[in-house]
Amino acid sequence: MDATGVLRIGFLGPQGSYTHDAALILARQLTDRMSLPSCSRAAFEVVPCETIPAVIASVATSSPSSGHPHSSRTMMAGVVPIENSTEGSVTATLDEFVRIATERAAAAAAAAANAAASQSQDQEQARRTSVKICAELQLPIVHCLVQKRQSETPTLERTVKRVYSHPQALAQCREWLARNLPGAEPVPVASTARAAELCQNEPDAAAICSERCGHLYQLDIAARGIQDLDNNITRFVLFSLQDNVLQAARNLTPRAVLNQPLNPNATSVRRTFLCFSLPHTPGALSDVLVVVKHHHLNMSKIESRPDRSTPWRYTFLLQVDEDLPGATSSDSAPAERLAVAIEEIRASRLCLWLDVLGSAQLALV
């Protein structure tokens, strides 16, 4: 909670974006966990930001560690999309987390070497130092084509010259657009809700967004379920640098369907997000992966992002799930195995640096 007792959570806005849906679900489930004994539920406020970097910056820079401990406008946490099952990674999100990990690693190296970094650098690094991913939510994504309300119902072909949406949403509907609106120009904008907002004033434009978003901006729903794959799911992550949020989120296994009773027998797995840089030597990546394998940890995703300081060099993001069906009962507890694996990678200096971006509990229903 901030000074006003309200949990403020930033999200990629404006209102009506899919990230808004995710932020509302996560905020409700998180505040249920944070409720004080005397009241039923802590209050929350979800706050729209214009871009993914802005969501992350709002959390990293308005925290108590930024020197404003009593600010009533503290952004306690943020929600951003990280991956879609059809189109893959949300690179803007990955690049922001890579930036945080890189700065944190540099700060740790400077502290270790007792380097005399300038004060302003220290402050900038300190702000981002403890941002951690702490929960993951997966939402089914069903896209609609929406248009400004019109009195008659003209055909799509004749009326739509431009289709606004977030690049991920345009890509998830690529085949539908080619089949149904071959003459319309796809126009990428910051979010699906921003797209809906834009086409409120443009009769010859359409937007791709959710049905809720179309209604929110009082638009006509011209077509429903236009994503190319029926099974279209986006993963969102909650992140924070506040101890009470990180603590409350620790065992949170967020569900997309709110009123669904929790299955008491559902098992859950802990997912940890690692980020590292490697020496440019043969076998460097495989040496790290061998450690993960030896400790019976399940690598669920690997991704490399360009290192912005040197062309053709990369930083790696690794997702490790602490449960593997092949692990035997004689193995130590999964969390312990992960800690040992990380320690081994660090002690053997297999990476130039390695940062733990955070962990999230996932329900296996």
Ligand SMILES: O=C(O)C(=O)C[C@]1(C(=O)O)C=C[C@@H](O)C=C1
């Ligand atoms: O534009 C939005 O509504 C978002 O919340 C972003 C986003 C994304 O980046 O993947 C979220 C879910 C869908 O996959 C499409 C767009």
